[in-house]
Amino acid sequence: MNAISSIRRRDPAFPLLLGAIHDPPPTLFLRGSADAALLGRPAVALVGARACSSYGRSVTRSLARDLAAAGLVVVSGMARGIDGEAHRGALEAGGVTVAVLGCGVDRDYPAAHSELARRICDFGLVVSEYEPGVEPAPWRFPARNRIIAGLCRATVVIEARERSGALITADFALEEGREVLAVPGEITSSLSAGTNALLRLGATPVTCATDVLEVVGVEPVKQTPAASLGLVAEALYERLSDEVLTADELVRTCAIDPSQGAAALMELELAGRVTIEDGRYRASI
Amino acid sequence: MNAISSIRRRDPAFPLLLGAIHDPPPTLFLRGSADAALLGRPAVALVGARACSSYGRSVTRSLARDLAAAGLVVVSGMARGIDGEAHRGALEAGGVTVAVLGCGVDRDYPAAHSELARRICDFGLVVSEYEPGVEPAPWRFPARNRIIAGLCRATVVIEARERSGALITADFALEEGREVLAVPGEITSSLSAGTNALLRLGATPVTCATDVLEVVGVEPVKQTPAASLGLVAEALYERLSDEVLTADELVRTCAIDPSQGAAALMELELAGRVTIEDGRYRASI
Numbered sequence: 328m329n330a331i332s333s334i335r336r337r338d339p340a341f342p343l344l345l346g347a348i349h350d351p352p353p354t355l356f357l358r359g360s361a362d363a364a365l366l367g368r369p370a371v372a373l374v375g376a377r378a379c380s381s382y383g384r385s386v387t388r389s390l391a392r393d394l395a396a397a398g399l400v401v402v403s404g405m406a407r408g409i410d411g412e413a414h415r416g417a418l419e420a421g422g423v424t425v426a427v428l429g430c431g432v433d434r435d436y437p438a439a440h441s442e443l444a445r446r447i448c449d450f451g452l453v454v455s456e457y458e459p460g461v462e463p464a465p466w467r468f469p470a471r472n473r474i475i476a477g478l479c480r481a482t483v484v485i486e487a488r489e490r491s492g493a494l495i496t497a498d499f500a501l502e503e504g505r506e507v508l509a510v511p512g513e514i515t516s517s518l519s520a521g522t523n524a525l526l527r528l529g530a531t532p533v534t535c536a537t538d539v540l541e542v543v544g545v546e547p548v549k550q551t552p553a554a555s556l557g558l559v560a561e562a563l564y565e566r567l568s569d570e571v572l573t574a575d576e577l578v579r580t581c582a583i584d585p586s587q588g589a590a591a592l593m594e595l596e597l598a599g600r601v602t603i604e605d606g607r608y609r610a611s612i
Numbered sequence: 613m614n615a616i617s618s619i620r621r622r623d624p625a626f627p628l629l630l631g632a633i634h635d636p637p638p639t640l641f642l643r644g645s646a647d648a649a650l651l652g653r654p655a656v657a658l659v660g661a662r663a664c665s666s667y668g669r670s671v672t673r674s675l676a677r678d679l680a681a682a683g684l685v686v687v688s689g690m691a692r693g694i695d696g697e698a699h700r701g702a703l704e705a706g707g708v709t710v711a712v713l714g715c716g717v718d719r720d721y722p723a724a725h726s727e728l729a730r731r732i733c734d735f736g737l738v739v740s741e742y743e744p745g746v747e748p749a750p751w752r753f754p755a756r757n758r759i760i761a762g763l764c765r766a767t768v769v770i771e772a773r774e775r776s777g778a779l780i781t782a783d784f785a786l787e788e789g790r791e792v793l794a795v796p797g798e799i800t801s802s803l804s805a806g807t808n809a810l811l812r813l814g815a816t817p818v819t820c821a822t823d824v825l826e827v828v829g830v831e832p833v834k835q836t837p838a839a840s841l842g843l844v845a846e847a848l849y850e851r852l853s854d855e856v857l858t859a860d861e862l863v864r865t866c867a868i869d870p871s872q873g874a875a876a877l878m879e880l881e882l883a884g885r886v887t888i889e890d891g892r893y894r895a896s897i
Contacts, residue, residue: 511796
């Protein structure tokens with residue numbers, strides 16, 4: 328495990344944005360190879376439900392990838408679901424990510440994310456206001472959320488039920504005058520009830536990474552043009568932009584030969600243009 | 613077929629809101645059992661894609677039902693997809709609906725909707741600025757859209773691709789200072805690209821009929837409390853609020869007995885709490 332360091336609020340290296348919140352932590356414990364200066368770089372929080380849907384997972388991963396590629400530090404809480412995908416997406420892009428814990432930085436919580444924590448520490452940081460050894464406890468998570476929002480110029484909520492923890496993070500961000508953004512979702516999905524409610528309250532809708540970059544004032548990186556696709560793959564991709572489908576449904580509704588279809592799906596997968604979950608294909612944003 | 617009447621713009625019975633637009637039609641031809649006074653009642657336009665998804669269909673149907681039940685006239689264009697569902701939902705609620713055509717009111721266009729046109733005429737109206745006998749033509753549809761928006765206090769766009777005809781209707785509504793609302797959808801769906809773009813431009817997000825009623829200043833009707841469900845049905849409904857699933861997937865992920873599951877799904881269907889399409893179950897709003 329990386330050595331653990333700490334930084335006091337009075338320390339000149341203490342992150343400015345976090346120091347500016349109503350109730351900044353007196354000390355921040357850091358684990359990872361980066362130093363505290365990382366916490367002063369332009370950052371965005373990606374937060375949301377633990378029990379998220381395949382839609383939420385897919386959107387988080389690709390937003391995190393694009394935001395990290397544009398040079399933003401991606402901050403989240405290392406929880407299951409949206410948080411985990413946010414860290415993974417940033418790492419995939421070779422970017423930097425920060426996990427803020429509701430326990431000591433030496434406790435990999437949840438346990439299933441201990442490998443993820445190690446990867447975050449390679450170039451980024453795992454941070455907490457609690458001393459090493461402090462156990463996770465439910466009442467520490469809302470407090471932790473103020474640090475996530477406090478470190479960031481903007482907080483993006485990707486999927487959240489009503490009265491979800493992610494909405495607490497959004498509230499903290501609002502109170503501190505930071506930007507709050509939300510990803511629209513189907514109004515028949517309880518996992519989008521919280522995000523759609525945020526939109527009704529005036530949060531900025533996010534449809535792609537550029538919408539976030541605009542708000543935080545960071546230039547998007549020039550996209551390398553997407554690899555050109557074969558005709559069949561192009562047709563399947565168009566169909567998947569309309570609806571999430573299994574390979575069978577896709578091949579049937581597009582009326583193409585199943586073996587051609589299988590090859591084209593492989594092509595789309597390799598090009599990162601689709602994601603698969605529970606046997607269903609979804610177009611990537 | 614009902615007798616066809618007409619009303620001139622100078623006529624005192626000409627609908628006020630429509631008369632107030634920049635370019636009102638000189639004459640409106642009416643087919644149906646209602647008289648022109650119907651066009652002066654508080655109305656809302658529900659518009660969207662012809663090739664819509666099961667999500668769009670389901671949301672349109674239930675919004676139209678609830679808005680009509682609250683006493684609003686539901687206006688749309690009688691096209692396939694969203695338009696058709698808007699009229700059907702209003703009729704289902706025993707409400708009143710108006711179809712505005714881009715051809716003469718004696719041409720049932722599209723032909724597949726001639727039965728729907730007859731049902732609309734039973735209590736509502738099919739209207740057009742074109743004389744009976746005029747054929748549908750592509751350039752007449754944008755012009756028709758200004759009448760849809762012009763008759764209504766608010767226009768709700770439910771599903772629309774980028775550069776869709778429904779966005780033209782929304783533009784007309786905006787130009788005339790009417791309210792524009794949009795239903796959020798998944799940012800990975802091209803069918804929600806237009807609606808999510810409207811949200812970014814400041815359209816009011818719609819998550820339920822009450823959101824629309826609030827904007828047009830009409831009181832929601834008192835909901836009769838939803839029939840109470842059995843334990844299994846309640847559990848399945850909760851699961852379906854998270855994700856659209858087939859009966860098999862549902863029974864498997866909820867770990868319940870398949871025959872119990874089938875009975876509970878029937879119960880949900882009869883209570884109007886789920887809709888089914890292509891074998892997939894979706895929770896109703």
